[in-house]
Amino acid sequence: MSQSRYIMIGGFLGAGKTTSILQFARHLSAQGFRVGLITNDQGAGLVDTAVVRSEEFPAEEISGGCFCCRFNSLVDAARQLTTNERPDVFLAEPVGSCTDLVATVSLPLQNIYGDSFRVAAMSVVVDPIRALRIFSADEGGRKFSDNVCYIYRKQLEEAEMIVINKTDLVEAKQLERLNELLSSQFPGTKIFNVSARSGVGLEPWFNAVYESQIASDKFMDIDYERYGKGESLLGWLNGSISFSGCKELDGNQLLADLATHLGRSVDQAGAEIAHLKMTINPVGNLYEIAALSLVRGGEEAEFSHRLSEPLEDGEILLNIRAESAPELLRETAMSAFDDVLGRKLGLDYSVDHLEHFRPGQPVPTYRITQEQQVHLP
Ligand SMILES: Nc1nc2c(ncn2[C@@H]2O[C@H](COP(=O)(O)OP(=O)(O)OP(=O)(O)O)[C@@H](O)[C@H]2O)c(=O)[nH]1
Ligand SMILES: [Mg+2]
Structure with missing residues (x-):
């Protein structure tokens, strides 16, 4: 070989x-x-x-x-x-x-x-x-x-x-x-x-x-x-969420709103973000994607990739790494989904996967x- x-x-x-x-x-x-x-x-x-x-x-x-x-x-x-x-x-x-x-x-x-x-x-x-x-x-x-x-x-x-x-x-x-x-x-x-x-x-x-x-x-x-x-001081959260049945939804804006909500909540809890990152793509289409990151508290999230078309359905991946109790990250994530996806956008979303832990x-x-x-x- x-x-x-x-x-x-x-x-x-x-x-x-x-x-x-x-x-x-x-x-x-x-x-x-x-x-x-x-x-x-x-x-x-x-x-x-x-x-x-x-x-x-x-x-x-x-x-x-x-x-x-x-x-x-x-x-x-x-x-x-x-x-x-x-x-x-x-x-x-x-x-x-x-x-x-x-x-x-x-x-x-x-x-x-x-x-x-x-x-x-x-x-x-x-x-x-x-x-x-x-x-x-x-x-x-x-x-x-x-x-x-x-x-x-x-x-x-x-x-x-x-x-x-x-x-x-x-x-x-x-x-x-x-x-x-x-x-x-x-x-x-x-x-x-x-x-x-x-x-x-x-x-x-x-x-x-x-x-x-x-x-x-x-x-x-x-x-x-x-x-x-050092590892055990860190909190990890990986989640995936999906939704469908919407019309002309601006996926880039959705991601930015979620990141702002999450970033502020983690900050207010006094935890230091190491990396909060998310992607969104139309269901089943892995090549059309928006991705953004927040690499420290007190800043705005930045896009590395943007969607060019509005969405009818979507899959979101969320990864947060912070010096924080993982339970805090979970609560923060759940309330951000509720506020942004549920109340603000009126989406009927489902949390398909959510794990939170400290690295071993x-x-x-x-x-x-x-x-x-x-x-x-
Ligand atoms: N301004 C600026 N931002 C950058 C540059 N390189 C990367 N970034 C941004 O920094 C953020 C984090 O970048 P990633 O490449 O995801 O960092 P990473 O080291 O792979 O992060 P983890 O896998 O979570 O450890 C993203 O928003 C990138 O777009 C750069 O040269 N300039
Ligand atoms: Mg990376």
Whole structure:
């Protein structure tokens, strides 16, 4: 079997991983490469999978646990894509609250399945506003608890490439400051400045990743107890709702109204949003889609995709990740559906799926330590 490239793009919740992966997939496809995308979440009903499939890229979803804890499912997903699409390049997006992915995913994949995969260096995408809030005390804005910030720092520590994304959102001076901060905290790590949305700066990063191979001599110490505590401070909600029997409904407006309601309620409850994202599409049509995101409290949600036609029926996917009790997210979601879909729009909707939980303690299938790596033949 020929070797496919396996490229994993990590980074905290809402940093721009999916946006970057889609750009990478378009970039590779334009050069004639076949790509396969792998999405991942602790729960089912993923906005990311809906978004990447809407662009007609072959995608496999690993739900019910992160890559490191479901390593064998990751390999199965890659094989599944290989059977149908034979990708030259796999682009994989780990869950945004995961770290230690080099030791638990990249190196095991390289060591066990090195004949099938050439594993690229790990890139970690960064939202500059979030990073400035986490790395400097004077930027204002609500921050996450220490153990959540621990995960954030560990993600950057294991990166071989740090990608400061959304450079369109910050002034040159702030960007310079963040570059200085990150290069002093993570000396030797290559830093790229990009805007995944506009495409600025992406090509040098994509070329560097494509040519790279995971370093097999870079190991990170990590305290799994702190990592687990950080994960357990987060609340997760995945839901899907459907409705029918309406006339000329503006699906974009519906999504914006729901996001405003949800964002305000989570904010008022004093919880910090990491990423609230939603999609809407006509029932059974996965290619016509609107998608929006809210990546911190106190801001307006932003669309990445819009519907061009009004709806007669629809399916909505909602994913919220926040530092919050999951029960609060559930109550917030139910009351937003009630107020916006029921009272405001008079829709007869049904909640087809709703799960809320805290991510569990990570228990990786494999973890390659320096000691083990040294003794490999
Ligand atoms: N302004 C701006 N927004 C961006 C850029 N890249 C991504 N975004 C937006 O940031 C939000 C989050 O992007 P995603 O790509 O979904 O982030 P993610 O890291 O995959 O998020 P999770 O999968 O939830 O962890 C979306 O609204 C994107 O449109 C950028 O370069 N500039
Ligand atoms: Mg994503």
